[in-house]
Amino acid sequence: MAQRRMHDMGGLEAGPIDRREHEPTLVERRIDAMMMILRDKPHALWKTDENRRTIEGLPPELYDGGAYYQRWVESMRRLLVEKGVLSDAEIDARLAEVRARHRGAAGGGS
Amino acid sequence: MSGADGRGPQGLAHSHDHGHDRREHGHRHDHEAAAHGHSHPFQPDLQEPSQDWEFLEIALRELLIEKGVLSAREIAEKIDQWDRRTPQNGAEVIARAWVDPDYKARLLADGNAAVAELGYPFEGLELIAVENTPQRHHMVVCTLCSCYPRQLLGIPPLWYKSRAYRSRAVREPRAVLAEFGTVLPEDVEVRVLDSTADCRYLVIPMRPAGTEGLSEADLAALVTRDSMIGTAQARAPHPAPTA
Numbered sequence: 630m631a632q633r634r635m636h637d638m639g640g641l642e643a644g645p646i647d648r649r650e651h652e653p654t655l656v657e658r659r660i661d662a663m664m665m666i667l668r669d670k671p672h673a674l675w676k677t678d679e680n681r682r683t684i685e686g687l688p689p690e691l692y693d694g695g696a697y698y699q700r701w702v703e704s705m706r707r708l709l710v711e712k713g714v715l716s717d718a719e720i721d722a723r724l725a726e727v728r729a730r731h732r733g734a735a736g737g738g739s
Numbered sequence: 740m741s742g743a744d745g746r747g748p749q750g751l752a753h754s755h756d757h758g759h760d761r762r763e764h765g766h767r768h769d770h771e772a773a774a775h776g777h778s779h780p781f782q783p784d785l786q787e788p789s790q791d792w793e794f795l796e797i798a799l800r801e802l803l804i805e806k807g808v809l810s811a812r813e814i815a816e817k818i819d820q821w822d823r824r825t826p827q828n829g830a831e832v833i834a835r836a837w838v839d840p841d842y843k844a845r846l847l848a849d850g851n852a853a854v855a856e857l858g859y860p861f862e863g864l865e866l867i868a869v870e871n872t873p874q875r876h877h878m879v880v881c882t883l884c885s886c887y888p889r890q891l892l893g894i895p896p897l898w899y900k901s902r903a904y905r906s907r908a909v910r911e912p913r914a915v916l917a918e919f920g921t922v923l924p925e926d927v928e929v930r931v932l933d934s935t936a937d938c939r940y941l942v943i944p945m946r947p948a949g950t951e952g953l954s955e956a957d958l959a960a961l962v963t964r965d966s967m968i969g970t971a972q973a974r975a976p977h978p979a980p981t982a
Binding site for chain 1: 821
């Protein structure tokens, strides 16, 4: 029998369900909003199925260990590069800037 | 669709009023653009991003705005649009189905057309409504990802997207239901509906007893998010209405 892919988990054994509620944070709502805008017309950069394929292709530690919207933002990054909208180099450069900015703010505050 | 017919513990069903779904009922907030009726009891909204993936969101957003692919306003409007999609929308649909048998028949026959009648366009996906009865209980899952009738219920809860729920809902639905405090008599058939990228399900919970005199708005307040996913029953009405 073919091996299950990692997202194909229906029917497997698993532990208790963590039913705690979580209101999406502003960052999470922005990720959600951007994914929808870029998918829908007039942008129509990708289809839902492409997002799923990308998420299902993420490294297993990220798929299972990461936060839900972490998977989405990682998928968004990959789709934007794949579609030629942004390059890895410019994303990495900007990410380094953002990190420095926030770490600086955290360290230098108060 | 996975036809899981679980056999599980027998017991009395007293499945109303669990703390976890308390927040979405009874809010009438249609015109409160600022508040959207959300309470944020678990965390402040303006959390400072600290995780690397949160920084990635900032980086991508800045680049997309600078390149003119997106505008900040477009993002804000989309967030606002999603904030207005709450389980209250679905509850309105269910309350209408409870009071209007013709509407319920239309909802069961063509979910998309019936919810559009109430001003909730559900486009690009098939919406299938299923009715819970004393003989048959439905619960919805997406084993492969997180498909959910977001247009009607908003952003899905974390547990709906969790490995535990996705794995176990089709394996031992009665045990899962029991974790949600929903214990069904053994002779009730349990049907688990597995969503797909193209098809979403909406559960019409049973109308609670003792609600004959209630208005449609009061009925909608009894319809919780979880009752439309099928992990709970609709809420019991408040202490018996007099006269």
